[in-house]
Amino acid sequence: MGRLAVMFPGQGSQAVGMGADLYAAEPRVREALDAAGEVLGYDAARRCAEGPREVLDRTEVAQPLLLAVSVGIWRALADRGLCPDAVLGHSLGEYTALVASGALPYDDALRVVRARGEAMARAAAAEPGGMAAVLGLDDAAVERLCAGVDGVWPANYNCPGQVVVSGRREALAAFAARAAEAGARKVVPLAVSGAFHSPLMEPALPALREALEGAAWRRPQTRFFSVCSLREETGGFVELLLRQLVSPVRFGPAV
Structure with missing residues (x-):
């Protein structure tokens, strides 16, 4: 039998109604969402179940709630x-x-992720930006295009033929035009509030560092592989997660 890896989703996976049926049926999901509500100061299960979508999609809301639902399912x-x-x-x-x-x-994860989402939202408000998925170009082609447009960076290497870029809004428009000329099948703007995993998130680093340094870190009992460093990591998680905030997610290569 082959080895088994479990992979957990990021922001953008949230949806109104997530975890609602499981909250009623699975004690572990109920425990995780109730604990999240205590830390966040609102009814986490109700927010997941009822939204509204425009609230659930906010960075500071989506991140801790996705963490809570994912942890509950994992524990179940x-x-x-x-x-x-x-x-x-x-x-x-x-x-x-x-x-x-x-x-x-x-x-600790709930507190850190709440601080992360709030800091990212503040950074996004101070420097408006966005993200877009580029379909049909290889990694090197996307990197060349980013190098030619000031204010756009590769952000997520998801799989061959799909790279997400981050950048300032006006720069993303210029990038999309050049990508089409270069043969991209499609450039799809993403429903996010900022240019995540790019230098535009640097203002969020001090608040995230403070939150990360307040956590009770331990050595992993199950092997953890980083989508930032592309190797197994057993410590140094504060610096790793700070780097992750302003660097590309290399999910495809990590898998």
């Missing part, structure tokens, strides 16, 4: 015997993976 599966050889996650999903690995206590 672990109770049923799921025991992976390794864990990894896409962007925000790395925090869930670190909880699953045993490196980061869940309560």
Whole structure:
């Protein structure tokens, strides 16, 4: 039998109604969402179930709620015997993976992710930007295009033929035109509030550092692979997650 890895989703996976049925049926999901509500100061389960979408999509709301639902599902599966050889996650999903690995206590993860989302939202408000998925070009072609447009950077290497870029809004428009000329099948703007995983997130680093340094870090009990460093990591998570905030997510290569 082959080895098993569990992968956890990042922001953008949220949807109104997420976890609602499981909240009623699974004690582990209920525990995770109730704990999130205590930290966040509002009814996390109700926010997931009812939205509204424009609130759920806010960075500071989506991130801790996705963490909570993912941790609840993970714990329910672990109770049923799921025991992976390794864990990894896409962007925000790395925090869930670190909880699953045993490196980061869940309560600490909630506080860190809340601070992360709030800091990212402030950075996005100060420097308006966005993200767009580029379909049909290889990684090198996207990198060349980014190098030719000031204010646009590769942000997510998701799979061959799909790279997400981040940047200032006006720069993204110029990038999209050049990508079409270069043969991109499509450039799809993403429903996010900022230029995540780019230098435009640097103002969020001090608040994130403070939150990360307040967590009770431990050595992982399950192997954790980073989508930033592309290797197994056993410590140094504060610096790793700070770097992750302003660097590309290399999810495809990590897988």
